[in-house]
Amino acid sequence: MGIKEFMSNDRFANFIGAELLEAANGTATAKLTIKEQHLNGVDITQGGVLFTLADLAFAAAANSRGKVAVMLTSSASFIKATACGETIYAKASEISLHKRIATYHIDIKNEKGELIFTLEGTAYRKDIDLPL
Amino acid sequence: MGIKEFMSNDRFANFIGAELLEAANGTATAKLTIKEQHLNGVDITQGGVLFTLADLAFAAAANSRGKVAVMLTSSASFIKATACGETIYAKASEISLHKRIATYHIDIKNEKGELIFTLEGTAYRKDIDLPL
Amino acid sequence: MGIKEFMSNDRFANFIGAELLEAANGTATAKLTIKEQHLNGVDITQGGVLFTLADLAFAAAANSRGKVAVMLTSSASFIKATACGETIYAKASEISLHKRIATYHIDIKNEKGELIFTLEGTAYRKDIDLPL
Amino acid sequence: MGIKEFMSNDRFANFIGAELLEAANGTATAKLTIKEQHLNGVDITQGGVLFTLADLAFAAAANSRGKVAVMLTSSASFIKATACGETIYAKASEISLHKRIATYHIDIKNEKGELIFTLEGTAYRKDIDLPL
Numbered sequence: 001m002g003i004k005e006f007m008s009n010d011r012f013a014n015f016i017g018a019e020l021l022e023a024a025n026g027t028a029t030a031k032l033t034i035k036e037q038h039l040n041g042v043d044i045t046q047g048g049v050l051f052t053l054a055d056l057a058f059a060a061a062a063n064s065r066g067k068v069a070v071m072l073t074s075s076a077s078f079i080k081a082t083a084c085g086e087t088i089y090a091k092a093s094e095i096s097l098h099k100r101i102a103t104y105h106i107d108i109k110n111e112k113g114e115l116i117f118t119l120e121g122t123a124y125r126k127d128i129d130l131p132l
Numbered sequence: 133m134g135i136k137e138f139m140s141n142d143r144f145a146n147f148i149g150a151e152l153l154e155a156a157n158g159t160a161t162a163k164l165t166i167k168e169q170h171l172n173g174v175d176i177t178q179g180g181v182l183f184t185l186a187d188l189a190f191a192a193a194a195n196s197r198g199k200v201a202v203m204l205t206s207s208a209s210f211i212k213a214t215a216c217g218e219t220i221y222a223k224a225s226e227i228s229l230h231k232r233i234a235t236y237h238i239d240i241k242n243e244k245g246e247l248i249f250t251l252e253g254t255a256y257r258k259d260i261d262l263p264l
Numbered sequence: 265m266g267i268k269e270f271m272s273n274d275r276f277a278n279f280i281g282a283e284l285l286e287a288a289n290g291t292a293t294a295k296l297t298i299k300e301q302h303l304n305g306v307d308i309t310q311g312g313v314l315f316t317l318a319d320l321a322f323a324a325a326a327n328s329r330g331k332v333a334v335m336l337t338s339s340a341s342f343i344k345a346t347a348c349g350e351t352i353y354a355k356a357s358e359i360s361l362h363k364r365i366a367t368y369h370i371d372i373k374n375e376k377g378e379l380i381f382t383l384e385g386t387a388y389r390k391d392i393d394l395p396l
Numbered sequence: 397m398g399i400k401e402f403m404s405n406d407r408f409a410n411f412i413g414a415e416l417l418e419a420a421n422g423t424a425t426a427k428l429t430i431k432e433q434h435l436n437g438v439d440i441t442q443g444g445v446l447f448t449l450a451d452l453a454f455a456a457a458a459n460s461r462g463k464v465a466v467m468l469t470s471s472a473s474f475i476k477a478t479a480c481g482e483t484i485y486a487k488a489s490e491i492s493l494h495k496r497i498a499t500y501h502i503d504i505k506n507e508k509g510e511l512i513f514t515l516e517g518t519a520y521r522k523d524i525d526l527p528l
Contacts, residue, residue, distance in 0.1 A: 012178035046144035052180025075471030207339030310408035312448025
């Protein structure tokens with residue numbers, strides 16, 4: 001089983017329509033097309049949608065290293081609002097990789113390449129091998 | 133229209149099954165029962181579910197002050213994993229309230245009162261009155 | 265040696281004039297009187313002064329548990345500006361304590377009890393006993 | 397007066413020995429050589445030193461845009477410890493620039509180019525022109 005197949009079990013990412021495009025060597029890319037069901041009370045994409053897409057990319061990047069990794073902390077910046085019909089892409093890159101702790105930076109951009117959202121997340125790497 | 137009716141238009145919160153219990157004077161409480169669709173690849177609640185529930189409480193607390201408020205930044209700590217069948221509660225309290233900027237702290241706890249997740253979020257208050 | 269004596273070796277906290285008042289069981293309190301040397305370019309307390317005072321309280325609280333603990337991540341909110349002559353107090357409380365990871369919340373307040381700054385920090389607890 | 401001259405009034409940055417190398421168009425670079433006075437209780441650089449150096453670069457980058465800008469929130473990751481005698485460099489880049497809100501990312505690296513610390517900070521831009 002590869003990392004993409006392993007991540008296909010992320011039922012919440014599936015439930016909201018987020019799709020993992022690729023993951024390897026501490027990086028990952030995921031996408032989502034914004035629909036009516038993703039909007040908040042003021043008709044822009046709910047923060048939780050952006051967080052979930054970023055978390056999918058984070059988890060794929062962190063787990064691609066072969067150990068079960070979970071998010072300890074994260075910080076998010078909301079840069080630009082998005083609306084129904086837009087497709088957005090989350091790209092995770094690895095900032096650091098230690099035995100127990102690793103850090104990933106995730107940018108979400110729209111199809112024009114404009115920055116929408118950033119997340120920096122810290123992973124705790126358990127002493128459990130992934131069944132990859 | 134009250135703040136609860138206004139927030140009932142948060143379609144993503146509705147989509148995932150989060151429910152706003154109360155909101156007034158810069159505070160709010162929301163709840164969610166964790167189902168299969170909320171789990172991630174390692175069978176615990178996906179981070180985006182916790183973030184979305186916290187964001188619902190954040191938005192209700194911030195918008196209860198009568199101006200349209202959006203999240204600028206937030207930081208999250210994942211304290212304890214939760215599993216299918218548990219009911220969790222997000223409680224938002226107001227840390228500060230300025231003309232343009234306000235800060236909210238959100239704790240998510242389970243039914244035993246154990247801490248699951250914390251979020252500190254900063255809101256930008258626009259010069260637009262809510263139709264409350 | 266107690267935790268206060270151990271922390272008295274924090275040379276940067278000493279250098280800027282921060283003082284640890286007490287520390288025990290995952291909590292700590294520290295104080296600082298703001299002087300000319302603590303100001304930034306626009307005549308308010310530099311962010312690094314607040315961070316350093318909060319870090320002193322964080323480190324004292326985290327290390328009071330008996331294992332060498334270092335900060336992994338932290339998030340800060342600047343709530344209210346302070347000026348020369350004010351005395352401020354940082355109070356750290358423990359949000360969670362696991363084997364390897366612990367979380368602390370620090371509030372800095374002025375003498376009137378007004379909130380100035382908040383920090384939430386995550387500690388990594390090494391497998392090294394403190395010489396307490 | 398240019399932005400470097402304006403920033404030379406950051407008395408806390410001066411007090412700890414941080415030096416602004418350049419600042420323009422939303423970017424800035426600052427440096428510091430770590431001395432005994434910058435160490436914490438476990439003989440590594442105190443977190444407040446790294447934060448202060450990053451804050452100097454942040455403030456120079458944000459204020460270089462010509463409006464008085466102050467930090468609202470920030471999140472930090474501690475990647476690698478540093479010790480006495482090392483020289484470290486903080487480099488700030490602009491992630492976003494809106495009328496009231498701007499976001500900056502700061503990396504601190506050592507002389508080998510290894511990443512030591514990251515900060516993402518959000519600025520509030522006041523309606524006050526800098527005397528540049």
